[in-house]
Amino acid sequence: MKSKATVTIRDVAKVAGVSVATVSSVLNENYHTRVSAETRKRVLQVVQELGYRPRRVAQGLRKGMTYLIGLAIPLQPDPPLSPFFYDAVAGALKATKEKGWMLSILGFKDRTEELALLQKAVSQRLVDGVLLFDPQENDPRLPLLKGNLPFVVLGRTDDPEIYTVDNDNVEAAKLATQHLIRLGHKRIAFVHIPLSYFTAKDRVEGYRQALMEAGLPFRKELLVEVKGYYGAEVGYHAFLSLLERLKEPPTAVLAMDDTLALGCLQAAAEKGFKVPDDLAVIGFNDSAFSAHCEPPLTTVRIFADTLAFYAADMLLRLIQGEVVIPSRITVPTQLIVRKSCGAMR
């Protein structure tokens, strides 16, 4: 029972005995073009009967829109990256769906590919706007997009003209560190992604502030920059190398996300450290697995879905030409205490 060729607005017009302009007006509730109640009713009925729905591409061409926003997310490494991105997808999807937009995943393996993809998105008008993650210093994506395609950054940038949605990462790391200090820790390690990422910079700053305010020294040798990005494997190697390097081991470690923390747990076990007795561990994100690790992971919850929801909502407003104020939103974080930090016995 295949339905025959697609119903177009012309078919509806013909059957209803009106012009296509009238059909369009009725469907768009376009009251700049008044339509009598009777005509309106008739059109609606025919629309119903024929199952007519305007084609998105046709509307798009006419209106100069794609009704699509792009999410530029890393696909590497394999096995896959932080669950953070998946929460973000869900949040962005919520916002786009509410406004009748669609979401397209712009996946890339490395920064070069990401830039090429964004360039293509601009020149072929593949999407109406993009959401960018994890900005770095002198981020080449920003000048590429600026003035060419609306975009919102999940994270922080130096440029005040750019729309951003971010956590207060300084505060988040500070709270986690203070929690460890309150538990008596003085040698707290920090496993972080490269400092060129603002997120890493901000969190190290929060960690530093907490130490300073508690009168504890900020020791560079307790920091490890991972080789790569997120992931348990990466965290494992980073923390292992730290444990092997230090003469006096740390009594606690802060990891920049839960997958890295998972790797820390593994490295600690391998080196004979009991968590939390010999070593307290705190991660970030409150990923799905974190409550179910052994021991369950204390973590700073990042509301990635909320973050992405606001970002997508903001982006859609920009696309539709609304005035968007404020241009920078900060979403709070939350320390979730479980067993891995030793506060619960």
Next chain:
Amino acid sequence: MKSKATVTIRDVAKVAGVSVATVSSVLNENYHTRVSAETRKRVLQVVQELGYRPRRVAQGLRKGMTYLIGLAIPLQPDPPLSPFFYDAVAGALKATKEKGWMLSILGFKDRTEELALLQKAVSQRLVDGVLLFDPQENDPRLPLLKGNLPFVVLGRTDDPEIYTVDNDNVEAAKLATQHLIRLGHKRIAFVHIPLSYFTAKDRVEGYRQALMEAGLPFRKELLVEVKGYYGAEVGYHAFLSLLERLKEPPTAVLAMDDTLALGCLQAAAEKGFKVPDDLAVIGFNDSAFSAHCEPPLTTVRIFADTLAFYAADMLLRLIQGEVVIPSRITVPTQLIVRKSCGAMR
């Protein structure tokens, strides 16, 4: 330095002193319309100079395409579902990118919303085709789509006309069960999603076959159907209720995916079972966290990215009107032995 209004094919034609048809022919390497080498060169140069790239929506309207395929994936529960879907997104993305297509996420909270979404996709021609996951018996999505929009199912269906890409789930569960039997287990529990899903049906069948062939009884009381879908929380409750229900506990448990297995580990710990000494655990999927659990999880690796890659590739062929043979692909699975099954001491 905003670039001025978008460059169109007309601009290129004007500057190059040719017609738009010629520009289009050159760009599409459309040799049904011969263009002299000289003209061709000139056009290409102007294209380069002006930075012209054809707009995707315009091409799409003309060709009756969106250059978009949809991935219908569940967004619930929160915290999010099995990492399986994320691997699948990566795989599908790879295939679409290779052919210059884009991928759109059709996210839904429940089956009703999924149907509405698919209906919309059909009537508004939002995408050129869709990828469907986890088919059930009398799946209402199939008749909705059939004849209206190309689609490929990741999983199995009863209808031989439908294109599918699936694991050999019977075989996969059989191998895992046989592995446990070889380790001496006789009472093997199975935590599975509802049997209306073919995946669950097939895996229970493989489990049954392994038992039968080993001369062991298939005991219904050792099966637990989870309330819901995937996730550690869900697995925890299901397995806990099983442990509380049984007089004689199982010595091993097979869980339908690693998130459910994670929940089993937790329930086991709570009930005082040591894994793997008192209880062997095997999951499915080889999710990113599985190698890093305590103990690391033995699991049947499902190549979700490969699965989705093939499915997307198949879908793209269907969309482009190619003859696609065969219509059903089976991707092998692989047992990955780690500590949780007790085979490694």
Next chain:
DNA sequence: CTGAAAGCGCTTACAG
């Protein structure tokens, strides 16, 4: 070898 014209399916001034 190249161009003029039609048309994909819509929406939007504009005229009546």
Next chain:
DNA sequence: CTGAAAGCGCTTACAG
């Protein structure tokens, strides 16, 4: 209140 026409930016027969 309603319709005829233009046009979004392309591609594709068709004519010359």
